[in-house]
Amino acid sequence: MYCGKALELPRLSAAPAIYARMSNSQGKVVQKIAATFDELRDYYGYPRHPALSECLSTMDPKLLAERQRYAEQELLEMGITFAVYGHDDGTEKIWPFDVVPRPVPWIEWQHVEAGLKQRIKALNLFLDDIYSEGRILKEGLIPAELIRTAKTFRPECMGIKPPGGVWTHVTGTDLVRHSDGTIYVLEDNLRCPSGVSYVLENREIMKRVLPEVFYGSAIASIEDYPERLLETLLKTAPPHVTSPTAVVLTPGIYNSAYFEHSFLAQQMGIELVTGPDLFVDNDVVWMKTTRGPRRVDVIYRRIDDDFIDPECFRKDSMLGVPGLMRAYRKGNVTLANAPGTGVADDKAVYAYVPKIIRFYLDEEAILPNVPTYLCSNPSDCKYVLEHLHELVVKPTNESGGYGILMGPTASEADRKKCAEAIAQDPRNYIAQPMLTLSTVPTIVGTSLEPRHVDLRPFILYGEELFVLPGGLTRVALKEGSMIVNSSQGGGSKDTWVLLQ
Amino acid sequence: MLCRVANSVFWMSRYLERAENAARFIDVTSAIALGYRGLEETLWSSLLHAGGDVETFHKSYPVASRENVTRFLLFDRANPNSVLSCLGSARENARSIRENLTTPMWEAVNRFYLRVRSAAAEADQVLGQPHPFLERIKRSAHQVQGVTLATWSRGEAWQFYSMGSLLERADKTSRILDVKYFILLPDASHIGTAVDVVQWAALLESTSALQMYRRASGRIEPGRVVEFLVLNAKFPRSVRFCVSQADISLRAITGSPAQGFSNRAEQLLGQLSSQLSYAQVSDIIDGGLHEFVDNLQMRLNGIGDAIGETFFRIAPVDRQPAAASQSQSLTKTPAVVSTVAAKTSVP
Numbered sequence: 001m002y003c004g005k006a007l008e009l010p011r012l013s014a015a016p017a018i019y020a021r022m023s024n025s026q027g028k029v030v031q032k033i034a035a036t037f038d039e040l041r042d043y044y045g046y047p048r049h050p051a052l053s054e055c056l057s058t059m060d061p062k063l064l065a066e067r068q069r070y071a072e073q074e075l076l077e078m079g080i081t082f083a084v085y086g087h088d089d090g091t092e093k094i095w096p097f098d099v100v101p102r103p104v105p106w107i108e109w110q111h112v113e114a115g116l117k118q119r120i121k122a123l124n125l126f127l128d129d130i131y132s133e134g135r136i137l138k139e140g141l142i143p144a145e146l147i148r149t150a151k152t153f154r155p156e157c158m159g160i161k162p163p164g165g166v167w168t169h170v171t172g173t174d175l176v177r178h179s180d181g182t183i184y185v186l187e188d189n190l191r192c193p194s195g196v197s198y199v200l201e202n203r204e205i206m207k208r209v210l211p212e213v214f215y216g217s218a219i220a221s222i223e224d225y226p227e228r229l230l231e232t233l234l235k236t237a238p239p240h241v242t243s244p245t246a247v248v249l250t251p252g253i254y255n256s257a258y259f260e261h262s263f264l265a266q267q268m269g270i271e272l273v274t275g276p277d278l279f280v281d282n283d284v285v286w287m288k289t290t291r292g293p294r295r296v297d298v299i300y301r302r303i304d305d306d307f308i309d310p311e312c313f314r315k316d317s318m319l320g321v322p323g324l325m326r327a328y329r330k331g332n333v334t335l336a337n338a339p340g341t342g343v344a345d346d347k348a349v350y351a352y353v354p355k356i357i358r359f360y361l362d363e364e365a366i367l368p369n370v371p372t373y374l375c376s377n378p379s380d381c382k383y384v385l386e387h388l389h390e391l392v393v394k395p396t397n398e399s400g401g402y403g404i405l406m407g408p409t410a411s412e413a414d415r416k417k418c419a420e421a422i423a424q425d426p427r428n429y430i431a432q433p434m435l436t437l438s439t440v441p442t443i444v445g446t447s448l449e450p451r452h453v454d455l456r457p458f459i460l461y462g463e464e465l466f467v468l469p470g471g472l473t474r475v476a477l478k479e480g481s482m483i484v485n486s487s488q489g490g491g492s493k494d495t496w497v498l499l500q
Numbered sequence: 501m502l503c504r505v506a507n508s509v510f511w512m513s514r515y516l517e518r519a520e521n522a523a524r525f526i527d528v529t530s531a532i533a534l535g536y537r538g539l540e541e542t543l544w545s546s547l548l549h550a551g552g553d554v555e556t557f558h559k560s561y562p563v564a565s566r567e568n569v570t571r572f573l574l575f576d577r578a579n580p581n582s583v584l585s586c587l588g589s590a591r592e593n594a595r596s597i598r599e600n601l602t603t604p605m606w607e608a609v610n611r612f613y614l615r616v617r618s619a620a621a622e623a624d625q626v627l628g629q630p631h632p633f634l635e636r637i638k639r640s641a642h643q644v645q646g647v648t649l650a651t652w653s654r655g656e657a658w659q660f661y662s663m664g665s666l667l668e669r670a671d672k673t674s675r676i677l678d679v680k681y682f683i684l685l686p687d688a689s690h691i692g693t694a695v696d697v698v699q700w701a702a703l704l705e706s707t708s709a710l711q712m713y714r715r716a717s718g719r720i721e722p723g724r725v726v727e728f729l730v731l732n733a734k735f736p737r738s739v740r741f742c743v744s745q746a747d748i749s750l751r752a753i754t755g756s757p758a759q760g761f762s763n764r765a766e767q768l769l770g771q772l773s774s775q776l777s778y779a780q781v782s783d784i785i786d787g788g789l790h791e792f793v794d795n796l797q798m799r800l801n802g803i804g805d806a807i808g809e810t811f812f813r814i815a816p817v818d819r820q821p822a823a824a825s826q827s828q829s830l831t832k833t834p835a836v837v838s839t840v841a842a843k844t845s846v847p
Contacts, residue, residue, distance in 0.1 A: 078603075079595070079610040253596045266599035277502050290506045290656065290753070290811045 037179050037438035038450060039102055049103045049498060055213050056100065056441075065446040068099050071209045080201050081259055095198055095259075096491035099209055102440045102453060102473040109220075109469060109497045112175065112183060115367030116457060117465045118357060120171055123188065123344045124461065125360040127167040131157050131340060136359055142352050146376065149427055150349065151397040152191075152342030154305060156312055160329060162338045163236050164463070169300070169336035170229070171459040172196070172472075175367070177438040184370045184435070186454065188350065190341040192302045195472040196458045197260035200225060200267075202472075202494040220469035220497035225458070226267035232462030233268075233298045236334050244297035247271045247287065249278070251303050251319045261302050275303070280323030283330045298334045299324075305339045347396040347430045348374055371433060375426035384431040385422065388415045391431040393422070408434060437482050440493065442475055451475050452482045455495065470495030505600055506660045507812035508593040513664035515590035516609070519583045519616075520641035521672035522573050523634040525551065528676060528706030530630070532699050533566070544569040550678040553581060570627055575620040583637060584620050587613040602651040605644065612640040638708075659749040663807070666749070670742035671800045673729055674793045676707060700725050707737050726789060727781035739796065740776040747773040750807075765806035772799050 040053060047053030056064075072094065080095045104112075129135050130147055137144040147153055172193025174186040203222055207214060230246070237244035250261035252274050265272035277287050278296065286293035301308060307317040312325035327333045343349060351372040354365040373380040373391070384391060393405040405418045422429045439450035457471030473493040474484035484490040529547045533540055545564035548554045553572070556579055561568040576582045580589075591613040598606050619626050619633055626633045645665075652658055680703050700720050704710040709728065712735050717724045732738040747769045754762055761767040784792045 076614065077607055077611050079598075079606065248599075253592070258595075262595070262598040266601075266603075271502060271505075272597075272599045273502065274504065277504055288503050290501055290503055 035179055036436050036450070036452070037177050037181055039177075039438050039440045039453070049105070052101075052103055052213070052217065052496075052498070055216070059212075061443075061447050064099060064448070065443055067209045068443050071097055071099055071205050074205055074208060075201075078201070079259075080198075093486075095201070096477070096486060097202055097205060098442050098475060098477075098491050098493050099206065100441050100443060100448065101206065101213070101494045101496045102455075102475075104455075104470060104495060104497045106220075106498055106500050108183075111366065112457065113467045113469075115185075115365070116171075116173055116459050116467050118361065118363060118366050119173070119185065119188070119353065120168060120459050120461055120465060122357040122360045123190065123353070124165060124167050126356045127338075127341060127344055128161070128165050129360075130343070131160060136356070139359075141355055141359055142349070143376075146348055146427070147343060150343045150346040152305070152340075152346055154340035154343070156325065157338070157340035160338070160340075163239055163331075163334055166236050166336075166461050167338040167341050168344075168459075169232050169236060169338075169461055170196075171461070172456045173459065175455045175457065175471075176370075176435055177455075179436040179438075183367065183455075185353075185367050186370060186435075187347075188345040188353070189456075190345040191304060191337060192257075193456070193458070194257040194260050194302075195456055195474075196225060196468070197263040198492055199458070199468070199470065199472045199495070201263070202492060206494045217496070218499035220499055222468055222470060225468050226264065228460055228466050228468075229264065229300075230268040230270070232460045232466075233300055233334075233336055235462040236336065237297045238331050238334055241297045245270075245295060246298035246300065247273045247278075247296055249273055249275070249299050249301040249303055249321075251275075251307070255302075257302065264300070275317075275319045275321050278321045278324075280321060280327050283323070283327045283332055285321070285324065285327050285333045296333060298336065300336045305342060308335075308339065347372075347394055348376060348427065351430065370435065373431040375422050375429040375431065380431075381422065381426050384429075385419055388419060388431075390434065392434055393418055393429055393431045396428050396430055406434075407431075437476075437484075440473070440475065442477065442491070442493075444477075444479075449479070451477060451479075452484070453493065454484050469497040501600070501656050501660075503812050505597045505657065507808070508597045509600065509657050509660040510664040510807070510812075512590050512593035512597070512609070513661045514668040515586045515593065516612075516641055516644055517665040517668040517672070518581060519586035519590065520638055521669070521676075522551075522581065522583050522586065523637040523641075524672070524706045525676065525679065526570055526573055526630065527634050528679060528703055529569075530566075531702035531706065532680075534698075540566060546679055547573075550675045551581065553579060556580075567627055570630055571623060574626070574630070574633075575623045584616055587616045600657055602647070604647040604651050608640075608644045608647050612644060615640060656753055659753045660811075663746045663749040663753075666742040666746040667800055667804060669737060670739045670746070671797055673707060673737050673739055673742070674796050676703065677726065677729055678790060678793045679703075696722075704728075709735060709737060723781055723785060726784060730784060730792075731776060731779060731781060733777075740773075743769070743776055744773045746803075753811075763806070763810045765803060765810045768799065768803045768806050772796075772803065 040048060042048055075094050075097060081093055126136065130137065130153075134144070136142055137147060168190045170193060172189045172195055174189065175183050176186050177183045199222060233246040234244055237246070246268075247270055248261055248265040248268075250258060250272055252258065255261070262272050271277075271287065273287055273296075278299075279286055279288065279293075281293075285296040285299070287296050303319050306314045308320040309322060309324040310317045310320055311322045313320075324333070324335075325339070328335055328339070350369065351374050354369060357363055357365045373384045375381040375384055384393065388405075388407045391407045393407065395403040405414060407415065410418070437452035437454060440453050441448040442451040444451075453473050453475045455471050455473055458468045460466040460468075473495045474486070475491045475493055476482055476484045477489050477491045481489070486492070525547055529543055533543050541564050544566055545554070547569060548557050548564060551573075557564070557569070557572050560576070560578060561572060572579055572582065574583045577585055577588075579585060591609055594601060594606060594609045601609075615636065648658075648661065652661075680699065697720050700722060701710060704713050704720075704725060707729065713720075713725065713728050716732065716735075717728060728735060728738065730739045733740060733744075735741055747766075750766055750769055751758065754766060756762045756766055761770055
């Protein structure tokens with residue numbers, strides 16, 4: 001998502017202290033190294049995880065490259081793909097995977113885990129609040145206007161109380177580590193975050209391809225995710241149902257995340273359904289089976305709010321189920337995630353998350369936000385317009401990197417266009433300083449080179465909060481690039497939470 | 501199970517079986533052609549007739565040469581019944597129900613498809629020497645059947661799977677017989693000659709039936725070959741075997757007892773099954789083998805339609821009219837994909 005070099009970071013805490021020390025004592029060359037944080041080696045080039053590094057360094061890069069090819073062949077035969085458009089083979093891409101793992105030390109992981117649990121708990125309380133009483137708005141901590149004008153706010157959900165107070169059953173929060181060594185929350189993905197199937201498949205591939213690296217390592221296991229997800233879905237079923245039936249709802253095989261939808265349904269042993277497989281009768285959801293209709297109690301839906309029910313949201317949707325929201329309102333079916341959660345990952349609301357945590361939990365945020373300028377705030381807006389060349393500007397309601405301006409690398413004309421857009425609709429924009437994502441060695445040809453990564457851990461919320469150890473490490477395969485999206489040349493790595 | 505899933509399972513297995521049989525068709529024709537110098541074109545066009553593909557073929561090819569017909573049946577994307585198209589459709593159906601298949605099944609289907617796709621990329625080379633490739637197709641098909649047998653629970657999905665492949669196989673075995681009919685019957689004087697025996701043997705070989713035939717019937721005689729391929733109760737590619745096993749699968753799905761029926765599919769399949777059980781080969785020969793095959797194929801098509809009506813097309817309640825574009829991709833109903841190739845009409 002981010003690109004460009006490290007710049008002065010106006011509000012970033014304790015910025016590059018190490019960076020400064022290194023450039024004083026070691027001169028220019030080290031300064032260049034010190035500009036990014038490497039997950040495997042420290043600023044002096046010493047391994048952060050000696051056992052792992054030793055194991056990897058005893059392997060000939062040629063051998064690693066060979067294993068890399070083997071992994072790619074396996075992925076092809078397993079049919080692990082990420083984008084499909086019909087019969088045309090050219091668009092069904094094999095999931096890009098790099099065999100060098102990304103390590104996360106246990107101590108650091110505990111910190112991240114605690115931070116994520118805290119954040120998700122607070123965001124659920126927030127959602128429960130704004131769709132009912134709106135205490136936080138009444139007390140003026142967040143301008144009511146900001147919520148009301150969020151495109152992802154769903155007035156249709158006012159007054160709904162999902163079972164257990166759980167709105168976000170599945171979250172995939174994007175984290176990045178900046179050159180100051182701190183891990184920041186970049187985005188909360190509270191709608192239909194994808195990627196967890198690749199986390200699980202990456203681990204499977206690693207076991208097949210590099211078994212020797214696993215020997216003698218203690219790595220947190222992730223294989224129980226489908227079990228945990230199923231439990232989450234069943235525990236949040238409507239309370240009156242004794243043995244609930246859960247399904248996964250997909251837009252269909254042409255959706256870019258279809259592989260994940262079918263993978264999760266298969267792993268959980270539940271039906272994968274499309275909109276036309278379901279219907280609503282008397283405010284109850286049914287699926288059409290060869291033995292007649294069968295009642296559905298929990299829907300893990302991987303269709304956006306907009307398309308989920310043409311009666312309630314977009315009328316032209318053919319993916320959804322007419323009447324689904326009626327059944328949901330009546331408490332006859334659980335939707336995971338709940339409709340309306342998008343308002344809490346609006347990028348302007350994001351800026352308030354530390355306040356939200358303080359308000360509901362009376363705690364300070366464990367994981368920091370990236371400092372954010374809200375263009376709806378006149379003084380911030382002025383600052384942003386004056387510093388466009390050093391900031392990243394994002395539209396508040398988009399996800400997936402759409403509509404982002406990278407100030408330092410953008411053309412003068414693009415910056416001008418962006419400035420006009422901000423002036424016209426300040427509510428729709430935020431800006432953040434450029435971050436320099438940390439790097440992990442990655443196979444390029446037959447050698448290892450540093451490439452920038454981010455991290456998306458997955459959090460389940462049913463009866464309690466569960467954070468899958470590690471998460472999806474996405475890597476920008478192009479030299480110097482910080483764009484990690486798989487649609488734009490990004491790859492992925494297995495993430496190893498190293499147990500002590 | 502979901503109607504959509506049942507439909508896709510059924511069609512996935514039909515497409516797999518169809519691809520395998522296309523390889524068998526080419527195999528038997530190549531073998532017969534060895535004894536028919538000078539009549540090559542007649543032979544290869546007979547293959548198109550038996551498959552009901554003449555019209556599609558002539559849209560793209562002027563002459564029914566060996567190379568053209570083979571290319572058309574193996575790699576032509578414009579031909580919905582080509583091996584490449586069948587595998588594409590089989591995989592597409594499998595992908596849409598992947599969560600219902602076991603991982604080894606899915607991987608076997610996927611690998612099968614990938615092999616055919618990479619062969620298609622070097623089609624010229626393959627067509628120069630098709631035999632190894634045809635063998636690989638059969639082997640890959642057997643691999644899918646093997647992992648399915650070994651890893652899949654014998655639930656409802658399994659019954660739809662076996663029903664699909666059995667009905668397809670019954671249809672294709674009858675068509676293979678038809679190829680032979682087309683060549684031989686116009687000149688009855690050939691029957692019983694050395695060339696003739698070679699050809700009947702080739703036909704048995706192409707259905708992997710030669711050894712089983714020898715054990716059951718000994719010497720090769722046309723009447724007995726027809727009897728074996730149509731009426732044998734134990735050979736897994738004979739029409740009768742396929743139809744009666746499909747009947748068993750259907751009854752396992754519905755729970756209906758062996759006598760009587762509770763829907764149209766059961767009625768039609770039960771009728772056909774009992775007719776085959778009580779038929780004699782002389783009835784078939786006297787009435788004309790081609791006419792018999794023709795009639796059989798119509799009835800099998802009728803059974804396929806009735807299965808669709810009974811299990812897959814449970815009418816959706818008030819679907820809203822199709823409407824404007826949307827940012828998420830559309831679901832394409834597998835039923836639409838499948839029916840394109842469902843009815844290969846017989847001329």
